[in-house]
Amino acid sequence: MWVPTSPTNTLIGMSRLYLDHASAWPLRPEAATAWADAASAAWADPARGHREARQARDLLDRATGTTAELLGAADEAVVWTGSGTEAVVLAVLGSARAAERRGERRRHLVTSAVEHSSVLAACERLRDEAGYELTVVGVDRSGVVDAEELLAAVRDDTLAVHLQHANHEVGAIQPTHEVSVACRERGVLVHVDACQTVGQLGLTLETLGADLLSASAAKFGGPRGVGLLVVGDRGRVDALVPGDDRQRRRRAGMEDVPGIAATAVALTVATARMDTERSAREVVRRHLRARLPEAVPDLELHGPLADAHPGIVAASALYVDGEALVQALDADGVAVHSGSSCATTSGRPSHVLVAMEALTHGHVRLGIGPELTVDDADHVVDAIARTVERLRGEAGMRRRLPTAQEHR
Numbered sequence: 001m002w003v004p005t006s007p008t009n010t011l012i013g014m015s016r017l018y019l020d021h022a023s024a025w026p027l028r029p030e031a032a033t034a035w036a037d038a039a040s041a042a043w044a045d046p047a048r049g050h051r052e053a054r055q056a057r058d059l060l061d062r063a064t065g066t067t068a069e070l071l072g073a074a075d076e077a078v079v080w081t082g083s084g085t086e087a088v089v090l091a092v093l094g095s096a097r098a099a100e101r102r103g104e105r106r107r108h109l110v111t112s113a114v115e116h117s118s119v120l121a122a123c124e125r126l127r128d129e130a131g132y133e134l135t136v137v138g139v140d141r142s143g144v145v146d147a148e149e150l151l152a153a154v155r156d157d158t159l160a161v162h163l164q165h166a167n168h169e170v171g172a173i174q175p176t177h178e179v180s181v182a183c184r185e186r187g188v189l190v191h192v193d194a195c196q197t198v199g200q201l202g203l204t205l206e207t208l209g210a211d212l213l214s215a216s217a218a219k220f221g222g223p224r225g226v227g228l229l230v231v232g233d234r235g236r237v238d239a240l241v242p243g244d245d246r247q248r249r250r251r252a253g254m255e256d257v258p259g260i261a262a263t264a265v266a267l268t269v270a271t272a273r274m275d276t277e278r279s280a281r282e283v284v285r286r287h288l289r290a291r292l293p294e295a296v297p298d299l300e301l302h303g304p305l306a307d308a309h310p311g312i313v314a315a316s317a318l319y320v321d322g323e324a325l326v327q328a329l330d331a332d333g334v335a336v337h338s339g340s341s342c343a344t345t346s347g348r349p350s351h352v353l354v355a356m357e358a359l360t361h362g363h364v365r366l367g368i369g370p371e372l373t374v375d376d377a378d379h380v381v382d383a384i385a386r387t388v389e390r391l392r393g394e395a396g397m398r399r400r401l402p403t404a405q406e407h408r
C-alpha cells in the first residue's frame with residue numbers, strides 16, 4: 001500500500017495528502033508551542049496597568065519587534081488584524097479614510113483584475129459609496145499584470161495602487177517593485193498584498209518599495225485568524241472599527257497576544273527555512289507542471305512557469321466539474337482547492353481565471369507544502385488522472401460534452 005512520505009500529512013491522518021497550502025498551512029509545531037505557552041502566560045488585556053497585563057504586553061511587544069525586524073520595518077509600523085482579509089481591507093479603506101481626514105482630495109484608485117476578492121470588494125465599496133473612481137487593470141493569459149499598462153492608468157488624482165505580490169489562484173508574481181518605484185516618484189501610495197508570499201519569499205517593505213504591506217499568518221504556518229498590515233513612513237491608515245486607541249488608532253479591539261506570539265515564531269522559523277523550503281517546493285512544482293499534462297489529456301495549465309510562486313500549481317481539466325473533482329480527490333485522500341463556480345461559496349467561477357480568459361471549469365489549485373515529495377506528487381498526479389478519467393466517463397454517459405468554447 002502506498003504511504004505518503006510527507007510528514008505534514010501525518011498531522012491530519014496517515015493516508016492524506018494536503019495540497020491546500022495557499023489557503024492555510026498546518027500550524028508549525030514551534031508556533032503551536034508558542035501559542036500554548038502564551039495562552040497560559042499572557043492571557044491578560046495588554047492595555048491595562050497590572051502585572052498580568054504587563055506580562056501580556058511584554059510578549060506582545062517582543063512578538064511585534066521580531067515580526068517588524070523580519071519584515072524590515074519599525075515596530076510601530078506593524079498593525080495586527082484578525083486575518084489577511086482584514087489587513088487588506090484596512091489598507092484599502094483605512095488609507096482612504098486617513099487621507100480624507102487630512103483633507104486629501106484625490107479620489108482615484110488603481111488595482112488589478114486578479115486581486116483577492118477582499119481587495120476588489122473594498123475598492124468597489126469606495127467607488128460605490130464614497131464617489132471614488134476605480135481603474136481595474138487586466139492581465140495577460142498567465143495572470144501577470146503589465147507594469148506599463150498599470151502605470152499608464154495612474155493619474156494626477158490617483159490616491160493609491162493596490163497590487164498583490166503573488167496571485168493566490170495561479171501563482172503569478174506581479175511587478176510590484178517596478179510599480180512601487182514609479183508610484184513613489186509620483187506621490188502615489190502603494191499597497192502590496194503579500195498574503196501569499198510573506199514568510200515564503202524573502203521580502204520587506206523596502207525591497208518591495210511599498211508603503212503598505214499586508215500578510216496572513218495562516219499562509220506561513222502561523223495561526224489562523226491573525227493578519228498584519230505593515231505601514232511604512234508614507235503610509236497612514238485609520239481604524240475601520242471605532243472603539244479605542246489601541247495600535248495607534250489603526251485597529252480597535254484587544255490584540256490576540258497568543259496568536260501574535262505564535263505568528264512571530266512561525267515567521268522566524270519560516271524565514272530560517274525559507275531557502276530550503278522554497279527550493280524543495282520549486283522542484284515539486286516543476287515536476288507537477290511537467291507531469292500533469294502528460295497524465296491528463298485536455299488539461300490546461302495556468303500561470304507562468306518562471307517568476308511564479310513556488311507552491312502553487314493550477315490547471316483546468318476540460319469536461320470535468322471542479323466541485324466533483326475536489327470531492328472525488330478528497331475521498332481519495334487528496335485535499336485540493338478549486339476556483340470553478342460550483343466549488344466556490346459565491347457560486348461564480350474564479351474572477352482570476354475569467355480575467356485570464358482561462359478555462360474556469362474543472363479547475364484545481366494544488367498548494368504545495370515544503371514536505372511534499374516528488375513521490376507524493378506522482379501519487380497526486382495519478383489520483384487526478386484516474387479521477388478525471390472516471391468523471392469524464394460518467395459525464396459522457398449522462399450528457400453531450402460541452403465544447404472548449406462553451407466551457408470558457
Ligand SMILES: Cc1ncc(COP(=O)(O)O)c(C=O)c1O
Nearest residue numbers: 083084085116168193195196216
Ligand atoms: C492574495 C491574498 N490576499 C488576501 C487573502 C486573505 O487572507 P486570509 O485568508 O487570512 O483572510 C488571501 C487568502 O487566500 C490571499 O491569497
